[in-house]
Structure formats: structure tokens, C-alpha cells
Amino acid sequence: MIEFREVDKAFGQKVVLKRVSLVVEKGEVRFIIGSSGAGKSVLVKHLVGLLRPDGGRIFLDDEEVTELTEQQYYRVRKKCAMVFQNSTLFDSMTLVENVALPLRKHRHLKQKEAEAEAMGFLEKVQMDRLAGRYPADIGDGLRKRVAIARALTMDPEYVIFDEPTTGLDPLAAANVDRLIRELSDVFGKTSVVVSHDLRSIFTVADRIAMLYKGEVLLDGTPKEFRGTSNGIVRQFIEGRPDGPFEFPRIHGA
Numbered sequence: 001m002i003e004f005r006e007v008d009k010a011f012g013q014k015v016v017l018k019r020v021s022l023v024v025e026k027g028e029v030r031f032i033i034g035s036s037g038a039g040k041s042v043l044v045k046h047l048v049g050l051l052r053p054d055g056g057r058i059f060l061d062d063e064e065v066t067e068l069t070e071q072q073y074y075r076v077r078k079k080c081a082m083v084f085q086n087s088t089l090f091d092s093m094t095l096v097e098n099v100a101l102p103l104r105k106h107r108h109l110k111q112k113e114a115e116a117e118a119m120g121f122l123e124k125v126q127m128d129r130l131a132g133r134y135p136a137d138i139g140d141g142l143r144k145r146v147a148i149a150r151a152l153t154m155d156p157e158y159v160i161f162d163e164p165t166t167g168l169d170p171l172a173a174a175n176v177d178r179l180i181r182e183l184s185d186v187f188g189k190t191s192v193v194v195s196h197d198l199r200s201i202f203t204v205a206d207r208i209a210m211l212y213k214g215e216v217l218l219d220g221t222p223k224e225f226r227g228t229s230n231g232i233v234r235q236f237i238e239g240r241p242d243g244p245f246e247f248p249r250i251h252g253a
Contacts, residue, residue, distance in 0.1 A: 001026055002047060002158065002192070007056035009042055016042050018214040019056065026157075029184050029191045031201050034211035035236070035247060040194040043211070044160050047192075048080050049073035061157075081151035085163040087143040089135040089150075096122060096131035099150045106154065121149040124187075125179060141172025148179060152187075159183060161193045165200055173197065177204045198237060202226070210236065213246075 002024035009017040016039045024030045032040045045051045046058055049068065058066045065076050089098045099121055100114035109117065122128040125145040135143055144164060151159055161180065165173035177200050183189040184206075195201065201208060202222050209219045210233055218225065218233050225237060235243030 001059075001061060002190075003059040004043065004046070005057045005059070007043065007046060007058065008054045009039070009046070009051065010054055016214055017053075020211070020214070020216055022209050022216060022219065024158075024190060024192055025207075026190050027184060027188060028206040029180060029193065029204055031193045031195055031205040031208045032211065033194075033196055033201060033208060033236075034217075035196065035245075038211040039214050040211055041162050044082075044162070044192055044194055047160070048077050048082060078154050079156055080158040080160060081154060081156035082160045082162065083144070083147050083151050083164060085166055087135070087140075087147035089143055089146060091135050094132050094134055095127065095138075095146050098135070098146060099153060102150060102153045118149075118153065121152050122146070124152065125149045139172060141168050141175055144168070144172075144176050145179060148183075156189070158190045158192065161191060161195070163194055163196075165195065165197045170199075173200065180204055198239060201237070 004020055004022045006019040006021055007017050008019060020039070020043060032043065034040050042051060046053055047060065049070065053066065057064055060076060060079065068076065093101070096115050096118050099118035100111070103109045103114040103117055104111065119128055119131060122131050125148055127142065127145050127149060130138060130142065164176050164180065168176065180191050180193060181204050183191055193204070205222055207219070207221055208225055210217045212232060218228060218230060225233065228234060231244045235245045
């Protein structure tokens with residue numbers, strides 16, 4: 001379980017998170033939504049130590065991780081893999097070499113052993129047939145699958161996705177959505193998905209939290225979001241330009 005308790009974060013005079021409390025249960029697909037600048041990516045980066053909160057506490061499996069040292073965060077990052085918006089694959093390496101890299105670095109496997117094991121992870125995401133290709137040879141959606149395969153090499157319990165379908169065509173986005181759902185249903189992983197993709201939100205999520213002006217405006221199931229009478233939430237999920245929603249002046253995660 002992941003728990004954020006009254007987390008605050010500001011960058012200079014700009015307050016991004018205000019006493020945000022949120023729980024992610026094991027095995028669920030939890031979406032965190034909101035407009036650009038609402039604090040979605042900022043919140044999840046606190047879990048793996050990429051950012052430190054100004055106030056509040058963060059727990060992972062009942063252990064407080066708020067003030068761990070950089071070295072202590074290593075074990076947290078083994079439990080929690082991040083898949084960033086841009087897939088961050090190395091262009092000079094084949095797909096199998098990209099997936100094998102953490103196996104060589106962290107488990108000290110030899111190249112052939114690492115690549116043999118990497119093939120198994122590529123197979124899980126249906127990318128083994130393209131293992132010898134380079135990232136530039138395939139589309140964005142397929143690169144995202146390879147990035148997920150690489151994240152799985154460390155056998156994480158939690159996988160954090162930062163805008164996984166942004167910039168993808170509808171078919172590629174649907175394939176990534178299905179893979180995220182399979183990680184929970186088939187492999188027992190817990191997924192935290194930062195997104196504003198409305199189609200993904202209502203086809204993949206078990207629970208959704210919407211951030212607005214740095215606070216949790218609504219936390220509930222897709223059914224509860226569809227049935228809400230909150231005008232700000234309704235405007236956002238319906239994609240309407242007019243309504244009570246106040247769009248941030250400064251863009252950012």
C-alpha cells in the first residue's frame with residue numbers, strides 16, 4: 001500500500017500541493033488526474049525520492065519513506081518502477097539490449113544471460129519478435145511497451161506511469177491501456193497512472209483521484225466520477241471549455 005498523508009510542496013512562491021492525502025491499495029490501478037499544473041507528477045515523484053515534500057508524510061507498505069537517504073531510497077526504487085512519458089530508451093541499443101541493461105547493472109548478469117532473460121520480459125509485452133530492432137525503428141506505442149518490459153526486470157510491486165498514452169494514436173493508446181490492466185489482473189502489480197486521457201480513465205482505472213489547485217477534489221471509482229454533481233469535475237471529464245473550472249496560468253506537471 002502507498003499512502004500520502006497531508007503532503008505539501010511548493011516551488012518558490014508557487015504552491016503545487018496542499019495537504020494532499022491519498023491511499024493506493026495493493027493490486028489496484030489507481031489514476032491521478034487533473035489539468036497541467038495540478039500537481040499530479042509532482043505527487044508521485046515524492047514516492048521514489050525524486051522530490052522531497054515540504055510537509056506531510058509518505059508511507060510504502062507501512063514504512064515511512066519521507067526522509068530516507070539517497071542510498072536508502074534504492075530499495076524503494078526496486079519496489080516502485082517509473083515509466084516516464086518519453087520512453088527513455090537508448091537509441092544506440094537494440095530493444096533487447098535496452099531491457100537487458102538493468103539486469104546487467106543491478107543483478108550483474110553477463111550480456112548473454114541478461115539478454116536471454118530480457119527476452120522473457122519482452123514476450124510478456126508481446127515485443128519479443130522485434131527484439132533485435134532499434135527504438136527509432138518502431139512507433140511510440142511499441143517503445144512504451146519496451147519501457148514497461150524494462151521496468152518489470154526489477155520485479156517491482158508497484159509501477160508508476162507518467163502520462164503513458166500522451167501523444168499516442170488511439171490504437172497504440174488502447175494497447176498500452178490493456179497492458180496496464182494486465183499488469184494488475186495477470187501479474188498482480190499495483191499501477192499508479194498519472195493521466196488526463198479520459199478514455200483511459202474510464203476503461204482502465206479501479207479508482208481515480210482528481211487534483212485541482214493542489215488539493216484532492218474527488219477520490220472515488222469511475223462510477224462515482226460519472227455520477228458526481230461537482231461542476232468542476234463534470235467539466236473536466238466531459239472536456240467542456242466553459243464552466244467553473246479555472247485553468248492554471250503556468251503550465252507544468
